[in-house]
Amino acid sequence: MAGASEALFAQPLLLLGGAVIAAPIFRKLGLGTVLGYLAAGVVIGPVLHLIGGSGDILAVAELGVVLLLFIIGLELKPSRLWHMRRDIFGLGLAQVVLTGLALTGMALASGLLDWRAALVAGFGLALSSTAFALQLLGDYGDLNSRYGQRSFSILLFQDLAIVPLLAMVSVLGTPSGDADQSALVQIGIAIGAVVGMILAGRYLLTPLFQVIGRTGAREVMIAAALFVVLGSAYLMQLAGLSMAMGAFLAGVMLAESSYRHELEADIEPFRGLLLALFFMAVGLSMELQVIVDNLLLIGLAVPILMAAKALVLYILCRAAGSPHEDAAKVGLLLPQGGEFGFVLFTTAAAAGVLSNAQSSLLISIVTLSMALTPVSAILGQRLLKREGSEREQMDEDFEGAGSDVLMIGFSRFGQIAAQILLASGRDVTIIDDNPDRVRQASTFAFRIYFGDGTRLDVLRAAGIERAKIVAICTHKKEVTDKIVDLIRAEYPDVRLYVRAYDRIHSLALRARDVDYEVRETLESGLLFGRRTLEGLGVSEDEAYDIGEDIRRRDEERLRLQAQEGIMAGRDLVHRRPVKPEPLIKPKRAVKSQPEEDAAEA
Known part of the structure; x- marks a missing residue:
C-alpha cells in the first residue's frame, strides 16, 4: 500500500517540479515555455529514467489539447467559421494532399518503404502538431493575426483529415473485399457524429447551462463544463474522429452562448496545466536508443521533412494571397509532424502496413521535429523582424482597484483622456497588458494595473462591478471588439465609451x-x-463654423450608413472646394478616390 501511494505522488511531483524549473529558464532565454517542457520531459525520462512508460501520461496529457481546442472553439462563432471555409477546405486540403504526395514520393525514392507504407508515412508526416502550433501562437499573441488564423485553418482541416487517413490504413491493411465497405461505414459514422454533435449543441447545451447557472454553484458549473468537453471528445473518439475535434465542435456550439466567457475562465487553469503535461509527455516518449541506432537516417529525414513542409506551406500561402512575411511565418510554424501521426503510425503497424521498427522510426522523426518546432518558430519571428519579442509578464495585483471609471488600454489616446478625467477630480482605474507602459505610467502616479482586459476575471478584479463607465481605449480593433462583446454579455448595464479605429x-x-x-x-x-x-x-470663427459643419455632415452620414450601408450619404462629403482656385490648371481631370477606399473619411 505504501509503495503504491509513493508511486502515486512521485511521478506528479517530478513532472510539476520539472515544469516549475524548466519553463522559467527557457522563457528567460527567449526559447519559450514549450521547449522548456520538452526538455524537462527528456531529462526526467530518457536521460535520468526517473519515469518510465510515458504512454499513460501521454494519454492523460492529450486532454490538454482537447481543452485547448474547446477554448478556441468558444472564440469562433459559426458565422466566423463559415468565413474561414476557403482557408479550411481550400488551403487545408491543398496542404494535406500536396505535402502528402511530396513526402510519399520522397519515401519511395529512399527505397526503404514499399508503396503502401510510403503512402501512410507521407500523409502521416503531412499532419502538423495542433498543440505545438497553437501554444506558440498564444505565446506570441498572434492567434488572431492573419497568419495565425490561416495556420489555424490548416490545422483544423488536418484534424478532419485523420478520419479518411485512418480509413485509408484500413483499406491498405485489409486483404478482404469488405475493406471499401468498412471504410465507407467509418466515414458515414464520423459524418453522422458531427451532425449529431451540432444538433446537440444547438438544442441541449445552452438550456443545460441555463439550468445549472440558476443554481449559483460555481463548482457545479465547472463540473458541467468539464463534463461537456470530455463527453463530446469521447463521443467523437468513438466515432473515429479525434477527441480534439469533438471538443472544438462543442466550443463552437457554445460560442454564441451568454455563458461562454465563464466557461472559458473555468477551463483555462486545467488547459494550461494539462497542455504543459502534454509537452513533457512528448519529451518522455522520445526513444533515444532508436535515434542513436538510426542517427544518420533521422539526421537527414527530420530537416528534409521540415524543409519540404515549410516550402509547400509557403508556396500555398503565397498563392492564396498571403504576403511574404505571413507565408514564411506559417511555413516555419507548421513544419513538424503532429500528434495524430502517432495514432496513424500505430494503427498502420497493427494493420500490418508498417513494421514495428518502421513505426518506431517514424514516431521518432515526428517527436524530434516537434522538439525543433519552437526553435524554427523563434527563428522565423526573429529573422522576419517581428515587432516586439515575447512579451514580458508582470504579477497581477489589483489591490485598491475600483473607481467610477475603469479604463482599459493606456496608449497615447488613453493617456490624454485620463488626464482630463483626473484634472476634474475623478478617480480612474486603468489596466493595460504592456509591462513597460505600466511601469512608466506608475512613475506619474497613475492608478494603473497590469492585466489583460479580454479576461473576465481581470475585469472583475479591476472593479468593473463598481464602475459607472468603462472606457475602452485599446488600439487594436479585434481586441476592442472582444472586450465590448465580453462586457455586453456579462455586464449589460455598464455604460461603454469606446475608441474606434475608423x-x-x-x-x-x-x-x-x-x-x-x-x-x-x-x-x-x-x-x-x-x-x-x-x-x-480665414478668421477663427469662420474656421470653427466650417469645422462644425463638417462634424454635422459626418454624423449625418454615419446615421445614414448605419441604416442603408457604407455607400450611403456620399453627397454629404466635401470632395472639392465650392469655388476651386488651383494654382496650376490641370491638363486633365483627376479621378476622385473611390468611396470604399476612404474608411477614415
Missing part, C-alpha cells in the same frame, strides 16, 4: 449599442484643418 469600426460599435464611440483621428483631423484654414487667413 468609420467602419464606428458603425460596428454602434451596432453593438455602445453608449459613445469616437474615431481616434476625427477630433485631431478637424482641429488640424481649422488651424490650417486660420493659417491661410
Whole structure:
C-alpha cells in the first residue's frame, strides 16, 4: 500500500517540479515555455529514467489539447467559421494532399518503404502538431493575426483529415473485399457524429447551462463544463474522429452562448496545466536508443521533412494571397509532424502496413521535429523582424482597484483622456497588458494595473462591478471588439465609451449599442484643418463654423450608413472646394478616390 501511494505522488511531483524549473529558464532565454517542457520531459525520462512508460501520461496529457481546442472553439462563432471555409477546405486540403504526395514520393525514392507504407508515412508526416502550433501562437499573441488564423485553418482541416487517413490504413491493411465497405461505414459514422454533435449543441447545451447557472454553484458549473468537453471528445473518439475535434465542435456550439466567457475562465487553469503535461509527455516518449541506432537516417529525414513542409506551406500561402512575411511565418510554424501521426503510425503497424521498427522510426522523426518546432518558430519571428519579442509578464495585483471609471488600454489616446478625467477630480482605474507602459505610467502616479482586459476575471478584479463607465481605449480593433462583446454579455448595464479605429469600426460599435464611440483621428483631423484654414487667413470663427459643419455632415452620414450601408450619404462629403482656385490648371481631370477606399473619411 505504501509503495503504491509513493508511486502515486512521485511521478506528479517530478513532472510539476520539472515544469516549475524548466519553463522559467527557457522563457528567460527567449526559447519559450514549450521547449522548456520538452526538455524537462527528456531529462526526467530518457536521460535520468526517473519515469518510465510515458504512454499513460501521454494519454492523460492529450486532454490538454482537447481543452485547448474547446477554448478556441468558444472564440469562433459559426458565422466566423463559415468565413474561414476557403482557408479550411481550400488551403487545408491543398496542404494535406500536396505535402502528402511530396513526402510519399520522397519515401519511395529512399527505397526503404514499399508503396503502401510510403503512402501512410507521407500523409502521416503531412499532419502538423495542433498543440505545438497553437501554444506558440498564444505565446506570441498572434492567434488572431492573419497568419495565425490561416495556420489555424490548416490545422483544423488536418484534424478532419485523420478520419479518411485512418480509413485509408484500413483499406491498405485489409486483404478482404469488405475493406471499401468498412471504410465507407467509418466515414458515414464520423459524418453522422458531427451532425449529431451540432444538433446537440444547438438544442441541449445552452438550456443545460441555463439550468445549472440558476443554481449559483460555481463548482457545479465547472463540473458541467468539464463534463461537456470530455463527453463530446469521447463521443467523437468513438466515432473515429479525434477527441480534439469533438471538443472544438462543442466550443463552437457554445460560442454564441451568454455563458461562454465563464466557461472559458473555468477551463483555462486545467488547459494550461494539462497542455504543459502534454509537452513533457512528448519529451518522455522520445526513444533515444532508436535515434542513436538510426542517427544518420533521422539526421537527414527530420530537416528534409521540415524543409519540404515549410516550402509547400509557403508556396500555398503565397498563392492564396498571403504576403511574404505571413507565408514564411506559417511555413516555419507548421513544419513538424503532429500528434495524430502517432495514432496513424500505430494503427498502420497493427494493420500490418508498417513494421514495428518502421513505426518506431517514424514516431521518432515526428517527436524530434516537434522538439525543433519552437526553435524554427523563434527563428522565423526573429529573422522576419517581428515587432516586439515575447512579451514580458508582470504579477497581477489589483489591490485598491475600483473607481467610477475603469479604463482599459493606456496608449497615447488613453493617456490624454485620463488626464482630463483626473484634472476634474475623478478617480480612474486603468489596466493595460504592456509591462513597460505600466511601469512608466506608475512613475506619474497613475492608478494603473497590469492585466489583460479580454479576461473576465481581470475585469472583475479591476472593479468593473463598481464602475459607472468603462472606457475602452485599446488600439487594436479585434481586441476592442472582444472586450465590448465580453462586457455586453456579462455586464449589460455598464455604460461603454469606446475608441474606434475608423468609420467602419464606428458603425460596428454602434451596432453593438455602445453608449459613445469616437474615431481616434476625427477630433485631431478637424482641429488640424481649422488651424490650417486660420493659417491661410480665414478668421477663427469662420474656421470653427466650417469645422462644425463638417462634424454635422459626418454624423449625418454615419446615421445614414448605419441604416442603408457604407455607400450611403456620399453627397454629404466635401470632395472639392465650392469655388476651386488651383494654382496650376490641370491638363486633365483627376479621378476622385473611390468611396470604399476612404474608411477614415
